[in-house]
Amino acid sequence: MANMPSIPKGTRDFSPAEMLRRKYIFNTIERVFQKYGFLPLETPAMEKLETLTGKYGEEGDRLIFKVLNNGDVWGTMDPEVKAKLVKGEEVHPGRLGAELSGKALRYDLTVPFARYVVQHRNEITFPFKRYQIQPVWRADRPQKGRYREFYQCDADVIGSKSLLNEVELVELIGDVFAALDLQVVIKVNDRKVLSAIAEISGQPEKVVDMVTAIDKLDKIGQEKVEEEMRAKGISEPAIATIAPLFRLSGTWPEQRKKLDKWLGGVPLAQEGLKNLSTVFGAVGPLKNATLEFDPTLARGLDYYTGAIFEVKSQEGNMPGSICGGGRYDDLTGIFGLKDMSGVGISFGADRIYDVLLETNKFPTELGGSTRVLFANFGEKEAMYALKLLRTVREAGIAAELYPDAVKMAKQFKYADDKGIPFVAIIGENELKQGIVTVKEMKSGEQKAVKEEDLLSIIS
RNA sequence: GUGGAUGUAGCUCAGUUGGUUAGAGCGCCGGAUUGUGAUUCCGGAGGUCGCCGGUUCAAGCCCGGUCUUCCACCCCA
Numbered sequence: 142m143a144n145m146p147s148i149p150k151g152t153r154d155f156s157p158a159e160m161l162r163r164k165y166i167f168n169t170i171e172r173v174f175q176k177y178g179f180l181p182l183e184t185p186a187m188e189k190l191e192t193l194t195g196k197y198g199e200e201g202d203r204l205i206f207k208v209l210n211n212g213d214v215w216g217t218m219d220p221e222v223k224a225k226l227v228k229g230e231e232v233h234p235g236r237l238g239a240e241l242s243g244k245a246l247r248y249d250l251t252v253p254f255a256r257y258v259v260q261h262r263n264e265i266t267f268p269f270k271r272y273q274i275q276p277v278w279r280a281d282r283p284q285k286g287r288y289r290e291f292y293q294c295d296a297d298v299i300g301s302k303s304l305l306n307e308v309e310l311v312e313l314i315g316d317v318f319a320a321l322d323l324q325v326v327i328k329v330n331d332r333k334v335l336s337a338i339a340e341i342s343g344q345p346e347k348v349v350d351m352v353t354a355i356d357k358l359d360k361i362g363q364e365k366v367e368e369e370m371r372a373k374g375i376s377e378p379a380i381a382t383i384a385p386l387f388r389l390s391g392t393w394p395e396q397r398k399k400l401d402k403w404l405g406g407v408p409l410a411q412e413g414l415k416n417l418s419t420v421f422g423a424v425g426p427l428k429n430a431t432l433e434f435d436p437t438l439a440r441g442l443d444y445y446t447g448a449i450f451e452v453k454s455q456e457g458n459m460p461g462s463i464c465g466g467g468r469y470d471d472l473t474g475i476f477g478l479k480d481m482s483g484v485g486i487s488f489g490a491d492r493i494y495d496v497l498l499e500t501n502k503f504p505t506e507l508g509g510s511t512r513v514l515f516a517n518f519g520e521k522e523a524m525y526a527l528k529l530l531r532t533v534r535e536a537g538i539a540a541e542l543y544p545d546a547v548k549m550a551k552q553f554k555y556a557d558d559k560g561i562p563f564v565a566i567i568g569e570n571e572l573k574q575g576i577v578t579v580k581e582m583k584s585g586e587q588k589a590v591k592e593e594d595l596l597s598i599i600s
Numbered sequence: 601g602u603g604g605a606u607g608u609a610g611c612u613c614a615g616u617u618g619g620u621u622a623g624a625g626c627g628c629c630g631g632a633u634u635g636u637g638a639u640u641c642c643g644g645a646g647g648u649c650g651c652c653g654g655u656u657c658a659a660g661c662c663c664g665g666u667c668u669u670c671c672a673c674c675c676c677a
Contacts, residue, residue, distance in 0.1 A: 150668070200675055203601070249677090277677085282601080284670070291677065353675090440676095461677065489677030518635080553637035568635060582637065 151281070151289025161507040162498070166321070166490050167274055170294045173316045174272035177309060179296045182271040184253040187244045194245075196252045196475065198443055206278045206289075207242040214241060246278035250295040251444075251472070251485060258299055259476040267300030274490075286461055286492050297485030299473070304416055306484045307448050307468065308423045314452055314464060314486065315427035321493070322502050324455040325463070327427075328435035329420065331448050332467070333413030335439060337404050338386060342379035349443070351375060355386065356439035363387050389436050393421045396434050416448065446470040450486060457499040463492045510539070513563040513579075513599045514556045517543040526567050529577065529592060536596055556582060563599045 148154065155163060171181075193205055215223075218240050225232050247253050250273045258265060274294045283289060296313065298306045311327060318325045335355075339348040350373040354366050367380050385403055389396050397418060404410035417434060424432060430452075440449045447468030454463055466486030473481040497503050513533060515526040526542050533540040543552045556564050566578040571589070579598050580587040590598060 147668080198675090200601095204675080279676080281675075284672090287676070293677065463677075465677070487677070492677055516635085548634075549636050550633085551637095555637085557637040564636080566635070570635090578635090580636070585636090585638085587636085 149289070151283035151287075153288065153290070161510070162503050163490065163494060165503065165507055166493055166497070167292075167294065169320045170317055170488055170490070171272070171274060173313055173320060174294075174296050176316070177270075177296070177313050179270045179272040179298075182254070182257065182273045183275060184247070184250075184257055184273070186246055186276075188247055188253055188256065190239070190243055190245045192256050192476075193248055193252060196444070197248060201248065204279045204281050205248050206246040206280050207238060208244045208246065209242055247275075248279060249277050250275060250293050250487065251297065251469075254295070254297055254299075254485075255472045255483075256476055258481070259473050259478045262478060265300075268298050268306075269300055270296070270298045272296040286459060286495055288491060292490040294488040294490055295485055297483055299481055299483030299485075302482045304419045304448075305423070307416075307420050310450070310466065310484065310486050311420065311424050311432060312427070314450070315430040317464075317488065318430055318452070319428040321497065323429060323493075323496065323500070325430045325452050326455055327430050327432050328438045328451045328453070329417065329432065329448060330435055330438040331413035331417055332445050333409050333416070333447065334400070334404070334436065337407040337410030337413065338383060340407055340409065341404065342375075342382040344375055344379045347373065347375050347379075351383065352439040355383075355437050358387065358437040386436050389434075393417070393434050396436075400436075413447075420448065440465060440467060444469045444472050448484065454496045456502075457496040459492055459496045459499075461492060462489070463496060464488045510559060511541050511561045512538050513540045513565055514552070514559075514561045515540065515542040515565045515567065516549065516552045517546045518566075518568045519546045522567050522569070522572055525572055526565070529565070529567070529595065533596065533599070536600065538596070538600055553582075565595065565599075 187208060190205075190207060194202055197204070210217075218226075222232055222236065222240050254271065254273065258269065272295060274292065276290050276292050278290050281287060281289060296310070311329070314325075314327055335352050336345070336348055339345045339351050342351070344351075351370060354369040354373065357369070358366050370380050370383075371377075385399070389399055391399075397414060400410070400414055404414070421432065421434070435451075438449060438451055440451060445467035447470065449467035450465060451462045452464035453459075464486060466484070468482065468484040470482045471479070472483060473479075515530055517523050517526070523542060523546065530540055530542050543555060553564060555561075562582055564580045564582065566580065568578075571577055574589075575592060576589045577592055577595055578587060578589045579595065588598075
């Protein structure tokens with residue numbers, strides 16, 4: 142036990158049973174992505190460090206996994222930095238980090254996507270719709286539903302300002318959760334509305350602080366939110382001005398009326414509200430989802446500029462969001478390509494997994510597992526079973542022959558453990574009569590049939 | 601990154617104020633049943649008590665460090 146191998150903090154192995162369930166989620170999401178015209182893209186696990194730093198805010202930079210340079214790190218170090226280290230003098234952590242590491246694991250899929258778009262701008266036809274299902278890494282401290290390696294399933298459309306994209310993404314979200322049979326609520330807001338609120342409060346420069354505080358409303362309550370705003374240097378009158386935000390209940394048309402009265406004079410708010418109304422008006426019926434305007438929805442990432450989305454499960458006990466996204470007007474600007482508006486969403490496969498498992502929503506038949514096991518009675522019988530095995534496989538049915546002629550109990554237990562529904566038995570008697578005995582594991586029923594009738598029983 | 605818990609068999613957990621040989625259930629292996637799993641009965645294997653160090657005549661138990669998992673912040677999928 143002392144030498145039991147293990148894996149790094151916050152990472153996980155996925156057993157075959159878990160992988161079948163995970164693939165079910167990925168396949169479902171991928172199928173819907175394709176149905177909406179998104180095409181697949183993959184980018185490397187590693188990006189250049191400079192591509193990632195500064196894109197996720199100060200907090201985000203800290204959570205980027207850096208990859209140590211290969212080769213002679215010491216020999217190739219900047220002489221100035223080297224001299225300081227030799228003298229035992231302090232070197233700025235960022236400066237030292239840049240010397241030791243030039244690449245890092247991707248933190249999300251959106252920034253690498255932006256990098257890709259800029260790098261390949263001449264080959265891409267816009268609007269460009271891509272989906273991407275890959276792991277991302279964050280050097281965060283792990284908790285429940287929070288890992289250091291986890292999968293994101295992103296769909297973005299870049300190069301179009303049309304609100305039809307927002308509408309389609311909402312319907313796409315609805316489609317995914319209908320397919321997964323999970324009841325969700327899709328919350329929407331618009332950054333412009335939040336900015337307008339900051340404007341009328343008289344402290345527009347405090348948008349980010351206001352927004353991150355407001356975002357916590359459902360978790361900590363109005364009082365604590367106001368406390369945090371005070372701590373961030375937001376004035377009492379400003380806090381009082383914001384207060385109506387917390388009383389915006391009702392349907393969207395009702396909320397819109399209140400908002401018009403409150404923020405109507407601010408052009409930015411007009412724009413945001415008009416956009417929201419367009420989305421609410423155009424979205425078709427959703428099967429397993431309700432669409433709600435949530436004025437306190439903010440989302441942390443700085444690059445969102447328009448609509449923002451967040452999806453929460455109505456079932457199970459998952460406090461965090463299982464899907465999120467929004468519009469960004471200038472994501473590619475930082476890489477030198479201006480005026481490229483995009484909008485995208487990201488499904489958190491790992492959290493969706495946890496919810497589906499907790500609520501027992503995974504289909505019982507997940508496929509991928511063998512349908513029939515041929516028992517092995519010895520060389521002669523096995524050779525005969527091998528022939529039947531091929532015809533079963535040719536019919537497209539997953540089948541296997543137990544490789545060793547061990548006792549029956551062990552072979553049946555193998556079938557039981559692996560959830561194989563049928564066991565085909567060809568022993569001495571069956572061989573002589575040209576028949577095969579088929580046992581259905583669930584009922585325990587067993588019958589002898591002619592070889593040619595085998596397929597109709599197990600399919 | 602800050603603060604707090606946790607770790608004993610493959611899994612879930614007992615283990616008294618520190619005292620000799622660390623237990624249970626489930627699982628695993630073998631047998632009852634040489635052609636039948638899940639059920640029943642009988643038997644068996646498996647632990648340097650997360651790791652390193654300290655206190656003590658004596659440590660699973662006390663102390664320090666470290667790692668893991670979990671919780672609350674921060675932030676987020």
